[in-house]
Amino acid sequence: MRPNDLGPFWLPYTPNRSFKANPRMLVRAEGMYFYDETGRALLDTCAGLWCVNAGHGRKPIVEAIRAAAGELDFAPTFQFGHPAAFALAQRIAALAPEGMDHVFFVNSGSEAADSALKIARAYFQKIGQGGRFRLIGREKGYHGTTFAGISVGGLGNNRRPYGPLLPGTDDHLPLPYDRARMAFTKGEPEGGAEYADALEQLVALHGAETIAAVIVEPMAGSAGVFATPKDYLKRLRALCDKHGILLIFDEVITGFGRLGASFAAERYGVTPDMINFAKGVTNAAVPLGGTIVSNKVHDAFMSGPDHGIELFHGHTYSGHPLACAAGLATLDLYRDEGLFARAKALEPVFAEAVHSLKGAARVTDIRSVGLAAGIDIEPDPAAPGRRGYDAMRQAYAEENLVIRISGDTIALSPPLIATESDIARMVEGIRAIVGWLD
Numbered sequence: 518m519r520p521n522d523l524g525p526f527w528l529p530y531t532p533n534r535s536f537k538a539n540p541r542m543l544v545r546a547e548g549m550y551f552y553d554e555t556g557r558a559l560l561d562t563c564a565g566l567w568c569v570n571a572g573h574g575r576k577p578i579v580e581a582i583r584a585a586a587g588e589l590d591f592a593p594t595f596q597f598g599h600p601a602a603f604a605l606a607q608r609i610a611a612l613a614p615e616g617m618d619h620v621f622f623v624n625s626g627s628e629a630a631d632s633a634l635k636i637a638r639a640y641f642q643k644i645g646q647g648g649r650f651r652l653i654g655r656e657k658g659y660h661g662t663t664f665a666g667i668s669v670g671g672l673g674n675n676r677r678p679y680g681p682l683l684p685g686t687d688d689h690l691p692l693p694y695d696r697a698r699m700a701f702t703k704g705e706p707e708g709g710a711e712y713a714d715a716l717e718q719l720v721a722l723h724g725a726e727t728i729a730a731v732i733v734e735p736m737a738g739s740a741g742v743f744a745t746p747k748d749y750l751k752r753l754r755a756l757c758d759k760h761g762i763l764l765i766f767d768e769v770i771t772g773f774g775r776l777g778a779s780f781a782a783e784r785y786g787v788t789p790d791m792i793n794f795a796k797g798v799t800n801a802a803v804p805l806g807g808t809i810v811s812n813k814v815h816d817a818f819m820s821g822p823d824h825g826i827e828l829f830h831g832h833t834y835s836g837h838p839l840a841c842a843a844g845l846a847t848l849d850l851y852r853d854e855g856l857f858a859r860a861k862a863l864e865p866v867f868a869e870a871v872h873s874l875k876g877a878a879r880v881t882d883i884r885s886v887g888l889a890a891g892i893d894i895e896p897d898p899a900a901p902g903r904r905g906y907d908a909m910r911q912a913y914a915e916e917n918l919v920i921r922i923s924g925d926t927i928a929l930s931p932p933l934i935a936t937e938s939d940i941a942r943m944v945e946g947i948r949a950i951v952g953w954l955d
């Protein structure tokens with residue numbers, strides 16, 4: 518492609534001018550690898566964008582999409598249905614904790630956040646507690662890019678350019694992380710209930726009768742991989758119960774095996790009221806997201822006249838036939854290859870390898886949980902984010918690695934099919950890169 522051809526596509530979350538001056542063009546993918554225009558193989562250390570959990574180009578998924586496209590290209594799910602959407606909802610609900618038997622489909626993790634937050638507010642109106650409107654997120658939280666998502670989200674760069682955000686979302690709980698105590702932890706840090714206790718202060722400030730929901734990632738991914746400490750989610754659940762507040766887990770990253778279980782809710786033995794998912798549900802082959810809703814919340818809507826719509830919400834492509842076909846084939850693959858258990862078995866190997874970077878040049882912290890890790894690089898005080906960006910470019914150019922960065926943090930989240938030697942290669946590549954950074 519000639520440089521002029523690159524102009525029209527405005528890339529998301531990318532420094533466009535720098536990219537277009539020196540593009541990184543991926544043209545094919547298979548298994549653990551992307552391939553560039555010259556046929557060079559690039560090891561995928563981040564499952565695309567935390568989403569290609571079964572590895573790239575998996576034949577059963579490709580075939581299922583092909584077959585679906587030939588059979589039913591589209592069917593509306595407003596007032597009509599098609600079998601794959603019902604089948605997939607059933608399969609997803611079967612993976613979720615008991616009592617969470619309903620699935621609302623959307624197209625992305627962002628829309629899932631929007632949906633869960635809307636369902637939370639609408640639920641309280643339904644049950645006669647319409648005064649509950651506050652939606653509480655967490656510092657450094659990421660829930661996608663809609664106005665609702667950035668409002669409950671806690672990453673400054675995503676919020677600051679966009680003016681007044683959604684009313685009722687000003688409060689954020691602290692990120693449950695204390696570097697002095699938790700740096701270089703493998704897995705979940707000890708304790709941490711006190712970070713959840715911050716909810717009591719918001720209840721004291723505003724009154725529980727104004728709070729609808731708390732939304733958290735069971736592992737903060739986009740902020741740079743922060744596992745929640747061992748006592749945190751249980752305490753948060755207990756406090757939400759005490760005050761009648763709904764608890765939403767955003768499992769867009771942690772769902773479908775990243776933490777060695779179907780959902781983080783299973784790993785931590787904590788059942789929220791809603792679980793958001795996207796990404797891994799279709800192995801990223803077709804966009805799909807959704808919210809798994811508890812029976813308590815769902816059933817509250819199921820009243821009123823027979824002809825009356827219970828929830829005025831949805832998207833043209835909610836439960837698109839191709840996405841549902843991809844989802845069904847993906848869940849079969851996860852099951853047949855035991856990929857969630859594989860991730861669990863690999864976790865100690867992965868942690869050991871990643872933490873061997875302790876002491877490497879400019880590495881100031883390493884956090885790991887499941888098959889995810891955050892490696893902090895000391896920022897250039899004059900240009901925060903520059904070293905992270907350089908690391909990503911060096912990884913691509915010199916080490917044949919596709920890595921994900923979040924500011925000056927390298928986030929690793931390999932496909933769950935990664936071998937021990939793939940993991941060793943990623944880690945050695947990063948060791949070399951951080952050694953080069955100025």
Ligand SMILES: Cc1ncc(COP(=O)(O)O)c(C=O)c1O
Nearest residue numbers: 625626627659660661767769770
């Ligand atoms: C926890 C979480 N929620 C929501 C999203 C947004 O998903 P999408 O990019 O599909 O809108 C992401 C994306 O990384 C995410 O990590």
